[in-house]
Amino acid sequence: MTKMTRRVLQVTTACAALMAGSVAMADERPAAMIIAQGGLGDGSWNDTANAGFLSGLEKTGIEGRPIESADVAAQGEEIMRRAADGGFGLVISLEWIHGEPMEMLAKDYPDTNWVIMNQTRSGDNIASVVFGEHEGSFLAGALAAQVTTDTSIQGINADATIGVIGGFKAPGIDKFIVGYIQGAKAVNPDIDVKVAYADSFGDPAKGLQMANAMFDEGADIIYQVAGGTGIGIIEAAKARGHYAIGVDSDQDGMAPGNVLTSMVKRVDVAVDEIVTDYAADNFPGGEVIQFGLAQNGVALSDMTHTKDKIPAAYVERVNTYRDQIIAGDVDVWDVSSQGYPDFFQ
């Protein structure tokens, strides 16, 4: 082969490679999703996200794997770097603590697409997924406000009093609480919403105690926004024959019949959509993606154990609010982006 022909060959192959690149626009590099503490089989956050991940992969034909580690907190950075080195095009982490290392790694690997949950991280190739918890909480409040005065339902008194217990006084938690209050007031402007903070996400005994105190004050439905502390709130509802409202995952089954509904974060929907966008070469890098009611990112649970206990009209009214929020006819206050409203400081 002469020097010239070799040269020509090189140029043509280079052109062919370029063409191939521009024809196959879509990213076909594999995707990895790092499972958070608790691992697969937690029946909650990780399992839900994995379901969405697998469905997204199946739809798009992208190859991908959930990655588990017994030491996910400490090894996150190494795992993510290995994935990027290993040619993965999309790296999702479900672990909150991976936010800082991801922000750092994203700079080193500009060709990799990164996804973090429940926080905002800056970087052109990072998509931050946040959920419209305020909107879902609005619906929970609207439902509770209707139920709380209907004495035909077992465990409900005549007082227009409901409660909410948060883990901490912090904007991230008050986002739920303000939405809940707003939803309750939309139904009944005179309703009394009792608000308390447990100052802990991991103290079920305190949750139980505080919920009992609220029940003593006339509340019959308490929304728990307190993580592990909330388990005590649900227990109290069960022991007293009143109601709790679950949060984050579908907690209706934790005390069947005593959890009115749960404000569910549909992390499966979020992950599914991210994978689909990535496969379509439409990755929302640098964006904060809101998964609210419109995106089906938050929702009330199916109320498997309670839907027969309460009049269907209540649920219909909640659905009407949902449609109005999606249509933009009702604005729900978002503490995390708007600060505190006048009716709640």
Added chain:
Amino acid sequence: MSSNVASRSIGILLPLVVSLIVSGAVLLAIGKNPLDVFGLIATESFGNPRRIAATLSAATPLLFTAVATAICFRSGVFNVGVEGAFLVGGLAAIFLGFTLPATWGFALFPVCFLAAALIGAIWLYVPGILLAKFEVDEVVSTLMLNFIAVAITGYLVNGPLLSPLSGNNVTPLIHEVAYLPRLMPPSTLHAGFLIGLVCVAAYGYWCRYTPAGFEGALIGLNQRFSRAVGISVPRTIVGVMILSGVIAGIGGAAHGMGQMHRFSDGFSPGYGFTGMAVALLGRNHPIGIVLGAILFGALASAGTTIQLFSNIPLDLVNIIQGTVMIFAVVELGRISLRRKKGTANAN
């Protein structure tokens, strides 16, 4: 001496070989080629400098917890409370790391490490004195103390020490000046690894060349004889427990300031317990401990990253780890048998 070395290497190799056979059988059963998988694990552990650094990074906390365990085990004190001391020591260092003013600069290092060592020492002093003075079984007391450590640290990171920026069980980050430097950036391997090696070396020196180390070994071999030659058994027990707490606390500080930079739920996924396996596998010998820590570090690190390149579940790596641990514990049976024989002979 040479037969000693040979028996030690067999002691380390045998559990590994057996576990490879067992997990190989499992792999065959699920239709995988064991050689491919083991090859992948080997390259993911040691294939290039970056992977070696990742392995050593994962091994770092185990150096501390293994030494802390070995200090007690060789004295016949079955302290299983290293996990708890690691947690409370780590939290103490982290707390000071974000509470003290950043202007302290390098002074933060000795302060945080000293505090962690002190807290760790106090933590294990309690079961030590209970055993020495009141013969409270140390396995029970130290195991219970682990639960208390998990509960206390869990309460603190979910409550008083929770980062205001987050709704998730984490403290704020420590000041950047208090981060231990990384040895091979961008790998997370940090100076804590060197501190760990220093601890292993100091432990080796202590065992071999100090009276306290000799007394520790002696009460492990035969308490009656030790008493007869004038060694205070209670004092030695309390001594090894305190030393164990110091090393575990320092380990927690190194992990916190080098790797995590904050305390969180999951700060230690059971390093104290893996450290026990490492100490047993390494026969309480410094070199054995280093090799054992690297082996378990490799399994932890490669066990995760092989999932990127094959559909091998984490469970398989757990099987390998589990069988290594079981066959390492076989040696524990031998130790206690020897102990009994020793006592019988003394009688």
